[in-house]
Amino acid sequence: MKIALIGYGKMGHEIAQIALERGHEIVCTIDINEENKFTSPQFKSAEVAIEFTSPGSAMHNYRQAFAAGVAVVSGTTGWLEQLDEIRDACDKRGHTFFYASNFSLGVYIFTALNNYLAKIMNQFPGYDVQMEETHHIHKLDAPSGTAITLAEGILEKIERKSKWALNKSDAPDELQIKAFREGEVPGIHSVIYESEADIIRITHDAKNRKGLALGAVLAAEYTKGKKGFMTMQDMLGIL
Numbered sequence: 351m352k353i354a355l356i357g358y359g360k361m362g363h364e365i366a367q368i369a370l371e372r373g374h375e376i377v378c379t380i381d382i383n384e385e386n387k388f389t390s391p392q393f394k395s396a397e398v399a400i401e402f403t404s405p406g407s408a409m410h411n412y413r414q415a416f417a418a419g420v421a422v423v424s425g426t427t428g429w430l431e432q433l434d435e436i437r438d439a440c441d442k443r444g445h446t447f448f449y450a451s452n453f454s455l456g457v458y459i460f461t462a463l464n465n466y467l468a469k470i471m472n473q474f475p476g477y478d479v480q481m482e483e484t485h486h487i488h489k490l491d492a493p494s495g496t497a498i499t500l501a502e503g504i505l506e507k508i509e510r511k512s513k514w515a516l517n518k519s520d521a522p523d524e525l526q527i528k529a530f531r532e533g534e535v536p537g538i539h540s541v542i543y544e545s546e547a548d549i550i551r552i553t554h555d556a557k558n559r560k561g562l563a564l565g566a567v568l569a570a571e572y573t574k575g576k577k578g579f580m581t582m583q584d585m586l587g588i589l
């Protein structure tokens with residue numbers, strides 16, 4: 351496929367490498383202050399743009415790609431309060447958009463495990479639940495998009511929790527998420543259930559960014575010939 355990259359940072363570079371290994375062509379890269387490239391013939395020739403930038407620029411980039419008639423796969427986190435506008439653009443104007451707060455297969459499996467465990471733990475009020483996430487010091491948003499997705503899965507199943515809270519929790523109905531920023535950690539997520547007797551902990555620990563980048567390229571391949579809003583559930587369907 352002809353792929354454009356919006357954001358050529360850590361993820362952009364990993365994705366470029368995997369896309370080339372899988373026989374794709376990178377027709378355009380757009381990083382910060384390269385706005386003019388959105389109207390270039392190279393960008394318009396792309397079948398899909400893979401977007402990994404920053405929370406504040408993602409929406410603008412999606413609009414620019416849609417205006418150029420290019421499908422978007424995005425992994426940028428921290429913009430989801432504007433999700434409805436993107437869903438609308440897909441439903442009403444026929445755009446193509448694939449979103450995942452985490453593109454790794456391992457995290458997808460971990461999410462399924464988290465949802466199943468939460469369903470079980472709803473029956474055991476003697477256990478309180480909290481979450482921890484650790485990422486590299488350059489990460490702009492907290493908690494991570496992945497932590498929010500995991501938290502939403504827990505809140506849906508555990509009736510004694512009604513909302514998540516970052517780093518401190520004053521109320522028993524709050525699900526506390528502790529966010530740590532350390533060195534160059536690619537991403538660790540833990541869900542911890544604790545009673546007076548014991549602790550049940552599940553953890554996903556990313557060894558590098560390869561799984562994330564591969565997932566984004568597979569998602570780009572999946573969008574070919576499709577319209578609408580898509581997620582990992584559509585592509586993998588195993589949850």
Ligand SMILES: NC(=O)c1ccc[n+]([C@@H]2O[C@H](COP(=O)([O-])OP(=O)(O)OC[C@H]3O[C@@H](n4cnc5c(N)ncnc54)[C@H](O)[C@@H]3O)[C@@H](O)[C@H]2O)c1
Pocket residue numbers: 356357358359360361362380381382383402403404405407411424425426427428450451452453454488489562
């Ligand atoms: N969904 C996932 O699986 C997943 C995985 C890793 C990272 N992320 C998220 O993806 C985003 C990027 O992560 P990263 O590790 O590559 O960060 P990074 O800082 O290494 O790279 C971001 C790049 O985007 C560029 N950029 C910033 N504003 C831009 C704009 N307006 N137009 C074009 N380019 C712009 C920056 O110059 C930089 O090169 C973050 O939001 C991060 O949380 C998601």
